[in-house]
Amino acid sequence: MHDPLSLLLAGVELSSRQTDNSADTAPGPPSFLTTVLGSLPADDKPGTKPLPNLVPPDATRPWITLTFAQSLDAKIAGKGGKQLILSGDESMKMTHWMRTMHDGILIGVGTAVNDNPQLNVRHLPFPSQNTHLQHYHHPRPLILDPHLRTSPACKLIVNASKGAGIAPWIISARPPSADGFWASEGDVEKVQQWEARQDALCAAGATVVLVERETLHPDLPSTNTDLPLAAVLKTLRAQGIKSIMVEGGARVIQSFLSTAASEQLVDALIITVAPTFVGGDGISYVERLEDVPGIRHISTETLGKDVVVGLKVGS
């Protein structure tokens, strides 16, 4: 049912880059990825389950691969957050292979709202047998979204509702309870609005995952509330997510990098560098990579016009 034609009929956006149609002869993840993340287990067809054995230093959280594409002047988006396609065909395909190697793919709600991404692996070849969705491991989309700003009509939810994608988990935290510590009537109303958005997301097919033992600040809906990453990861690990590819955006990249010194929540870093300049009004992440403890180079490769760099963090 999920051959290219049926996906198109189902309204799933495919890429114009999708030209090679034989997954059957596809080589699997590029050697750059297996060098940085490890090989797929022996005796398994490349690109299919199970995943590489990514073992975090702390078994209570998933393995974290932080990845993004940047320009030569270290921008990840254009003026005002305009989405830029920085990766060329070859490095984009590498990114889609990387998606097949993780249980989950995590973004912030800023990216979910701004880019309306699909987070699937559609740039990989289509199999002649089987369906694309069944042939490859598709990661579970995970959205950090304290105030449930994700649209129930976003592509991630719509694709899943058509049977052509994996339904996202929206990560949030419980709002204060009505019999608890209300500061004003306004807070009650805002929490009721949060609950209505939760109902709408669930009705559309998403799952709202609440971070254990965390409570949202009653001052809803501040868009700047950050969920505590260590608690988020612990909750996701308890739900069976063993490895996550974090794709951004700017604020989420910054959060993960800034935890590296204290909690070390990043295990690998894969950066695509595109040979272009965005300019001073583009969006960047501001953390200093050289300050991340234990960061070390593993592999660099040229893929098309881009350079991809793989690093590991910690001992």
Ligand SMILES: NC(=O)C1=CN([C@@H]2O[C@H](COP(=O)(O)OP(=O)(O)OC[C@H]3O[C@@H](n4cnc5c(N)ncnc54)[C@H](O)[C@@H]3O)[C@@H](O)[C@H]2O)C=CC1
């Ligand atoms: N070039 C690339 O590889 C990528 C570029 N982007 C770009 O990034 C931009 C979006 O970035 P942002 O606006 O910064 O949004 P974002 O995607 O980083 O989301 C930030 C939001 O996530 C929520 N959040 C919850 N817990 C958080 C935590 N612990 N840390 C950080 N955020 C947390 C907050 O509500 C926060 O406002 C877009 O322009 C997009 O195109 C996004 C992904 C990859």
Ligand SMILES: Nc1nc(O)c(N)c(N[C@@H]2O[C@H](COP(=O)(O)O)[C@@H](O)[C@H]2O)n1
């Ligand atoms: N690898 C990479 N290269 C770029 O040039 C990018 N702009 C991104 N962005 C990330 O990918 C998401 C879009 O995914 P879909 O194409 O919709 O599957 C976008 O939201 C960013 O997370 N990545």
